[in-house]
Amino acid sequence: MEALMTVLLLSAAACFIFGLKLMSKPATARKGNLISALGMTMAVLGTGLLIVHDHELAGQELGFGTFLPVILGIALGAVVGIPAAKLVKMTAMPEMVALFNGFGGIASLLVGWAELHGKLQETSPAEWIAEMGHLPSSTIFLAMLIGGVTFTGSLVAFGKLAGYITSKPVLYKGQNFVNGLIVLLMLGGGIWFTMDPGQYWIFLVAAVISLGLGIAVVIPIGGADMPVVISLLNSYSGLAACAAGFAVNNVLLIITGALVGASGIILTNIMCKAMNRSLANVLFSGFGAAEGSTAAGGGKDRGEAKSKSPEDAYYVLEAARSVVFIPGYGMAVAQAQHAVRELAEILEDNGAEVSFAVHPVAGRMPGHMNVLLAEANVSYDKLIGMEDINPIMDTIDVAIVIGANDVVNPAARDEPDCPIYGMPIIEADKARTVFILKRSMASGFAGIENPLFFNDNSYMVFGDAKRTIEAFVAEFKDAAS
Amino acid sequence: MSFEVLAFLFLLSMFLGLELISKVPATLHTPLMSGSNAISGITLIGAMVLAAKTEGNLMAMILAAVAVFFASINVVGGYLVTDRMLEMFKKKES
Numbered sequence: 001m002e003a004l005m006t007v008l009l010l011s012a013a014a015c016f017i018f019g020l021k022l023m024s025k026p027a028t029a030r031k032g033n034l035i036s037a038l039g040m041t042m043a044v045l046g047t048g049l050l051i052v053h054d055h056e057l058a059g060q061e062l063g064f065g066t067f068l069p070v071i072l073g074i075a076l077g078a079v080v081g082i083p084a085a086k087l088v089k090m091t092a093m094p095e096m097v098a099l100f101n102g103f104g105g106i107a108s109l110l111v112g113w114a115e116l117h118g119k120l121q122e123t124s125p126a127e128w129i130a131e132m133g134h135l136p137s138s139t140i141f142l143a144m145l146i147g148g149v150t151f152t153g154s155l156v157a158f159g160k161l162a163g164y165i166t167s168k169p170v171l172y173k174g175q176n177f178v179n180g181l182i183v184l185l186m187l188g189g190g191i192w193f194t195m196d197p198g199q200y201w202i203f204l205v206a207a208v209i210s211l212g213l214g215i216a217v218v219i220p221i222g223g224a225d226m227p228v229v230i231s232l233l234n235s236y237s238g239l240a241a242c243a244a245g246f247a248v249n250n251v252l253l254i255i256t257g258a259l260v261g262a263s264g265i266i267l268t269n270i271m272c273k274a275m276n277r278s279l280a281n282v283l284f285s286g287f288g289a290a291e292g293s294t295a296a297g298g299g300k301d302r303g304e305a306k307s308k309s310p311e312d313a314y315y316v317l318e319a320a321r322s323v324v325f326i327p328g329y330g331m332a333v334a335q336a337q338h339a340v341r342e343l344a345e346i347l348e349d350n351g352a353e354v355s356f357a358v359h360p361v362a363g364r365m366p367g368h369m370n371v372l373l374a375e376a377n378v379s380y381d382k383l384i385g386m387e388d389i390n391p392i393m394d395t396i397d398v399a400i401v402i403g404a405n406d407v408v409n410p411a412a413r414d415e416p417d418c419p420i421y422g423m424p425i426i427e428a429d430k431a432r433t434v435f436i437l438k439r440s441m442a443s444g445f446a447g448i449e450n451p452l453f454f455n456d457n458s459y460m461v462f463g464d465a466k467r468t469i470e471a472f473v474a475e476f477k478d479a480a481s
Numbered sequence: 482m483s484f485e486v487l488a489f490l491f492l493l494s495m496f497l498g499l500e501l502i503s504k505v506p507a508t509l510h511t512p513l514m515s516g517s518n519a520i521s522g523i524t525l526i527g528a529m530v531l532a533a534k535t536e537g538n539l540m541a542m543i544l545a546a547v548a549v550f551f552a553s554i555n556v557v558g559g560y561l562v563t564d565r566m567l568e569m570f571k572k573k574e575s
Contacts, residue, residue: 016520017497023513024505030567033516037560040523047526051533069532069546074525077553084554085561090569096562097515100522104555107524110548114531118541135484234514237521246487248527254487255494256523262498263517267510360507367510374569380508 001049008046009252015039016256020263026380043252044074090375091332094365095161098154098230101237105150108240109207112143115247116203125198137197139246141190144203146240148210149217154233156218157226161364167223175220176284182213217283224329224406226364228271228282235264267366274360274386276412276423305441308459310471316433317472318479320397322353324389326426327369328362330403330438334465337376340402343469344378346476352397355382357389357426359407390427399431401452402465403438409450419448434458437465512566519559525552 016039022032048067055062081100088096119128119136128136159165186206193202221229238260245253272279308316317323325340344354356378358369370383393399401408408428411418428434429452436453438460452458461468505513528548531541 016523017501020498020501020513020517020520023516024502024509026506026508026570029509029512029570030564033512033519033560033563033567036516036520037564040520040525040556040560043523043526044529047529051530054530054534066533069542070529070549073528073532073546073549074553077550077555078557080550081554081556081558082561085558085565088562090566093511093515093562093566096558097511097518100515100555100559100562101518103551103558104518104521104524107522107528107548107552107555110544110551111524111527111531114528114541114544114548117544118531118534118538121538121541133484231514234518234521237518241521241524241527242491244524244527246491248530249482249487250527250530251482251487251490253523253527254491256520258491258494259498259501260517260521260523262495263502263513266499266502266505267514270510358507360510365511366514367507367512370508371511371566371569374508374566377569380570383508385507 002053005046005049005053008042008049012039012043012046013252013255015042016259020259043256046252090372091335092162093371094226094230094363094368095158097365098157098161098233101230101233102151102154102158104237105147105154105233105240108143108147108237108244109151109210110147111244112140112147112247113203113207116140116197116200120198120200125196128197134194136247138190138194139243140197141193141203141206143240143243143247144207145186145190145210146236146243148207149214150233150236150240152211152214153218153229153236154214156215157229157233160218160223161226165219167226169222170219175216179213179216182209182216185209186213221283223364224361225275225282227361227366227368228268228275228279230365231264231267231271232279233264235261235268238262238264271361271366274424276420303454305453306459308435308461310461310468310475313435313459313461314472314475314479316435317347317398318350318476320347320352320433322396323347323355323398323400324384324393324396324431325354325356326399326401326404326408326428327356327358327373328402328404328407329364329368330405330465332363332368332372332403334403336402336466336469337372337378339466339469339473341373341376341378343473343476344382346473350476355384355389357384357386357399359386359404359426362404362407386424386426390430393427393430394432396431397433399428399434401428401434401436401438402469405438405450406448408452409448411448411451414451428452429455429458432457436460437468438462439464508570512563512570515559515566516563519556519563522552522555522559525549525556528552 019032019036022028189206242257410429412420412423531545
């Protein structure tokens with residue numbers, strides 16, 4: 001039985017590694033996720049055997065009661081998790097992932113707590129240190145700290161994404177000073193607790209502070225920076241599991257937690273690069289605090305923006321041989337993805353070549369637009385990345401910008417005094433004609449005026465993105481009948 | 482296992498993780514994040530061991546059982562949501 005247990009736990013690790021590998025290609029991604037789920041099942045079964053093994057070793061009685069808390073916990077977790085996952089709308093996916101991530105964090109905190117409580121009942125702090133050194137106490141503290149920050153940080157991210165909390169950065173005077181003080185306090189508490197795990201109160205106070213810290217670090221971050229925050233919190237939840245693994249001496253936890261931690265770091269890095277900002281800048285600058293306020297256009301006279309009605313736009317679209325859609329968060333808000341797909345099909349039937357250019361940070365989580373377009377049944381080989389579309393942008397007849405703003409702002413390329421200068425953009429302005437579907441002339445998340453709107457080849461089509469697209473579709477249908 | 486062995490395993494796993502997904506296309510960022518989020522629910526097995534071990538110590542058992550509950554939501558919900566997303570990623574033949 002011991003052999004079977006080892007095989008199960010080893011295979012679980014192999015499944016996680018192989019599953020993650022397969023998940024990096026669209027064609028094999030679904031299989032990769034299933035393999036990783038299989039790995040999790042084996043990990044749970046293997047751990048069941050481990051429990052039996054541990055009890056036999058200690059000569060303890062093993063009965064149904066031993067497994068009762070485990071079975072109850074898993075069953076209840078499934079009862080909550082299955083409907084949540086099945087019922088959530090695709091547009092609400094970012095907040096759902098954030099919420100699940102938070103639950104992983106609180107689980108790590110609780111594992112650290114349970115281990116500490118159990119150990120302090122079994123043995124004295126001095127004996128514990130003499131036997132195990134300072135590794136358990138330091139990693140218990142870490143699991144609590146990272147897990148706590150992950151939990152409340154994810155909850156705040158969830159609240160911001162779902163609209164329960166303002167998505168604007170919440171800033172107050174001396175914020176970074178207060179956060180720095182908390183971090184120092186935690187460091188001091190952590191060292192004290194590591195030296196003397198008998199100081200149970202330090203752990204409890206620090207747990208409360210870590211929950212507060214999670215709120216404090218995410219609340220100043222604006223909605224458009226959420227892709228970075230979610231990646232980072234995802235990384236944290238892995239590292240929290242990892243710390244818990246050190247605390248309870250579980251190898252599979254350490255390996256798997258590290259894998260997730262590393263993958264989160266990679267994604268965070270990709271997101272930061274796509275915004276040309278450092279992680280520190282995203283976390284501490286309160287970027288976008290000016291959202292909705294007067295546009296910081298430097299008072300430049302850019303002339304008048306021209307607008308076109310859907311009827312006029314139709315004649316341009318009808319003649320277009322190549323069309324590229326550039327979606328942004330506005331498409332998600334307007335739920336326009338299905339209408340967009342319909343228009344794309346009509347344009348293709350009309351002989352145009354259609355593609356979708358997706359900026360890495362468009363939307364509220366990494367790859368947000370891709371998921372929505374996939375939901376609307378757009379084939380993934382039509383989705384083109386920023387690097388691939390820009391060189392051919394001047395051959396495109398019509399670029400349709402749907403609820404995107406900062407990611408197509410040419411000021412980021414041309415105006416060194418612009419706050420987002422240097423951020424890579426999709427160069428929509430290079431297309432022969434640009435239609436910008438927008439509700440008003442308001443500036444985007446960063447609060448910066450967009451010179452694209454004032455270009456000679458740009459036309460605003462005002463209104464709800466979904467209605468506008470449907471109006472385009474109606475024009476085509478009218479013309480055909 | 483000794484700290485040295487665990488630390489080595491940690492280090493190697495970090496490097497492996499960095500290598501594994503360093504070239505993920507943007508299309509898959511959301512599912513990958515959600516999928517790795519489900520994997521991070523691995524805390525479940527740590528919680529299971531504690532929930533079963535700490536018989537007789539009610540407080541620790543309750544804490545661990547609650548951890549099992551939350552980690553299970555993370556695992557079950559995470560995998561299902563990821564699968565729902567990936568189900569939609571199809572290449573359409575035209």
